[in-house]
Amino acid sequence: MINTPLIRFADVSKVYHLESGDFTALDHISLDIQDNEFIAIMGPSGSGKSTMMNQLGILDVPTSGELFISGRDVAKITALERTHMRRDTIGYIFQNFYLIPLLSAYENVEYPLILKHKKRDESGKATAMLKAVGFDEALSAHRPTQLSGGQQQRVAIARALVNDPKILLCDEPTGNLDRKTGFQIMDILCGLHSEGKTVIIVTHDPKIAEYADRTITLEDGRIAA
Amino acid sequence: MKDIFFDLSVRSVRLNLMRSILASIGIVIGVVAISSMGMLGTNMQLQVKDQLSAGADTIVITADAVRMGPTGSSSSSSSSATGITKTQLNKIKLAAGLTSKLVPVYSTTTQFTLASTPGRSTVYGLNPDDITKFLTISNGTNIGGINDALVGATFATNFDLKIGNRIRIGQDTDTSRPVLRIVGILAARGMSSDNVNTDNAIIVSDDWYTNQYGGKDVYKQVNVIVKDINTIPDVKTAIDTKLNTDQKKPAVRISDASSRLSGITSSLSAITTFILAIGGISLLVAATSIFNVMMMSVNERIQEIGILLSIGTEKGEVRRMFLYEAVILGILGAGIGGISSLIIGYSVVSYMIGTTKYFFLPESIMYIPMGMAIGLMVCILSGLYPAWKASNMDPIDALRSE
Numbered sequence: 132m133i134n135t136p137l138i139r140f141a142d143v144s145k146v147y148h149l150e151s152g153d154f155t156a157l158d159h160i161s162l163d164i165q166d167n168e169f170i171a172i173m174g175p176s177g178s179g180k181s182t183m184m185n186q187l188g189i190l191d192v193p194t195s196g197e198l199f200i201s202g203r204d205v206a207k208i209t210a211l212e213r214t215h216m217r218r219d220t221i222g223y224i225f226q227n228f229y230l231i232p233l234l235s236a237y238e239n240v241e242y243p244l245i246l247k248h249k250k251r252d253e254s255g256k257a258t259a260m261l262k263a264v265g266f267d268e269a270l271s272a273h274r275p276t277q278l279s280g281g282q283q284q285r286v287a288i289a290r291a292l293v294n295d296p297k298i299l300l301c302d303e304p305t306g307n308l309d310r311k312t313g314f315q316i317m318d319i320l321c322g323l324h325s326e327g328k329t330v331i332i333v334t335h336d337p338k339i340a341e342y343a344d345r346t347i348t349l350e351d352g353r354i355a356a
Numbered sequence: 357m358k359d360i361f362f363d364l365s366v367r368s369v370r371l372n373l374m375r376s377i378l379a380s381i382g383i384v385i386g387v388v389a390i391s392s393m394g395m396l397g398t399n400m401q402l403q404v405k406d407q408l409s410a411g412a413d414t415i416v417i418t419a420d421a422v423r424m425g426p427t428g429s430s431s432s433s434s435s436s437a438t439g440i441t442k443t444q445l446n447k448i449k450l451a452a453g454l455t456s457k458l459v460p461v462y463s464t465t466t467q468f469t470l471a472s473t474p475g476r477s478t479v480y481g482l483n484p485d486d487i488t489k490f491l492t493i494s495n496g497t498n499i500g501g502i503n504d505a506l507v508g509a510t511f512a513t514n515f516d517l518k519i520g521n522r523i524r525i526g527q528d529t530d531t532s533r534p535v536l537r538i539v540g541i542l543a544a545r546g547m548s549s550d551n552v553n554t555d556n557a558i559i560v561s562d563d564w565y566t567n568q569y570g571g572k573d574v575y576k577q578v579n580v581i582v583k584d585i586n587t588i589p590d591v592k593t594a595i596d597t598k599l600n601t602d603q604k605k606p607a608v609r610i611s612d613a614s615s616r617l618s619g620i621t622s623s624l625s626a627i628t629t630f631i632l633a634i635g636g637i638s639l640l641v642a643a644t645s646i647f648n649v650m651m652m653s654v655n656e657r658i659q660e661i662g663i664l665l666s667i668g669t670e671k672g673e674v675r676r677m678f679l680y681e682a683v684i685l686g687i688l689g690a691g692i693g694g695i696s697s698l699i700i701g702y703s704v705v706s707y708m709i710g711t712t713k714y715f716f717l718p719e720s721i722m723y724i725p726m727g728m729a730i731g732l733m734v735c736i737l738s739g740l741y742p743a744w745k746a747s748n749m750d751p752i753d754a755l756r757s758e
Contacts, residue, residue: 185752188666190751190752191752210671211670214665214669214670214671216668217666217667217668218669219668223666223667229663229666229755230663231364231660231664232660233368233371234360234363234364238363241360242360242667243667243668245360246667246668246669246670246673251358290667
């Protein structure tokens with residue numbers, strides 16, 4: 132089929148069953164995202180941004196409707212297959228960086244490669260990735276707690292990219308960084324977009340959203356604009 | 357190839373080193389308890405077996421316990437009439453055949469005074485010619501005169517006795533308190549299988565014994581020492597046919613080392629099992645502390661588990677990481693426990709049994725690897741649930757936790 136979208140939300144709803152009653156976090160969302168788009172998702176707190184990111188990150192499946200990522204219906208594949216898609220198709224960049232504290236910067240970047248190939252990396256890919264985000268060998272040996280916020284986010288980007296995923300999911304990637312460092316990180320993401328990655332970024336900051344080709348605004352679980 | 361999950365486990369243990377060591381100490385104690393107790397029991401059994409088999413060529417004949425002496429004869433004599441009579445002795449002699457050696461034994465317990473120190477011990481009355489048939493005099497000579505006596509090795513050591521020392525027999529209140537002269541000291545026998553335990557006893561001549569205590573020709577027991585150990589069942593049957601004519605009311609009881617041995621070893625192995633079970637309880641306590649530490653480790657690392665799961669780590673890999681941690685604690689505990697068991701077990705056996713000659717025999721030393729294996733297994737079992745819990749977390753909830 133020509134022009135199959137990379138990601139397709141087809142009437143997707145997500146309902147949480149709480150003690151206080153059902154809470155609809157995503158309300159009949161239909162949305163196509165094409166390969167190599169740069170999308171910003173905006174909206175106030177509780178609008179469903181995080182729920183949407185969890186769906187895109189295959190950490191959760193829709194209550195109703197269908198979500199296709201790379202042509203696969205994520206609700207119809209096994210848990211192990213979802214795990215492998217998270218590892219191979221998606222690169223996750225978090226606001227809090229979420230590096231593995233017990234591993235060095237190098238090992239954090241090497242980690243997804245180990246998950247994929249079930250052995251330590253000998254290709255030099257992890258080193259190359261770190262070099263691309265400005266890390267030399269000495270700095271790569273540091274543990275996350277020994278790095279600044281900007282440095283940690285660079286490591287997180289290198290980690291997200293090392294398995295060459297199609298989609299980069301960025302959840303407030305500049306939220307914990309000062310303005311200058313934030314823009315440096317955005318420059319890196321723009322570069323990756325121009326190299327062919329599909330970048331989806333959740334942000335509160337309209338300045339950050341300006342980098343995107345398309346902005347999707349959520350309100351009460353629906354697409355407002 | 358180094359496994360990153362193993363690295364993560366090692367680092368987690370190192371990060372919480374004190375806590376991990378404390379949890380491992382539980383395993384160390386458990387392993388030491390199981391192996392030391394097991395070794396102690398086994399060494400005890402081996403030693404008793406060894407000592408009892410030293411008298412394996414001896415059949416012991418005693419009067420059946422329920423049989424009473426002839427009525428009316430017990431009024432004047434101080435000794436009971438219960439025993440093997442002269443007639444029975446002659447029948448035993450016939451049944452046992454010419455190649456066997458017969459040792460009739462008188463025995464009782466008595467009080468004595470040694471240089472104003474009072475004491476109590478067994479007195480054996482033996483024909484001096486019989487003494488050398490089964491006892492070894494390590495120092496001095498055999499009984500020659502009527503007032504000569506031999507003493508056991510432990511007895512001599514305890515009272516610091518030398519050849520020529522004298523023992524006064526009987527209580528202070530007794531009218532007749534004869535004095536014996538020590539002419540020889542016997543070699544240590546340990547716990548012997550022929551019911552003649554001389555280590556803590558005084559041995560006198562049969563004549564002196566019957567003069568003192570009466571009861572001539574009524575022996576406490578008769579030992580038959582056979583020439584060929586394989587003839588024991590035949591000799592036993594022959595004696596049984598000759599003496600126990602009424603099978604419903606047997607006159608004598610006939611036993612040999614093997615029947616006594618099986619009784620003693622079975623009770624000793626019951627004791628060993630019991631003390632092993634006590635060691636097992638300490639491992640159970642250790643299991644709870646390992647479980648606790650593992651649960652703490654899981655709960656402290658919820659967010660890390662969330663990261664691992666969200667970037668594509670398989671559940672099995674997360675499980676493996678936590679099981680490695682349990683294995684590391686186990687290897688640490690079992691390793692230190694094994695080494696400690698060797699040292700502590702050796703000291704305990706040497707102190708309690710008095711000899712370590714059986715310590716390195718396979719049936720004894722095997723308790724160390726066995727204890728280590730059990731310790732390691734306990735650790736892995738304790739780690740199963742925490743590992744399962746970690747791997748089944750919801751990554752979204754786990755990421756959100758602080």
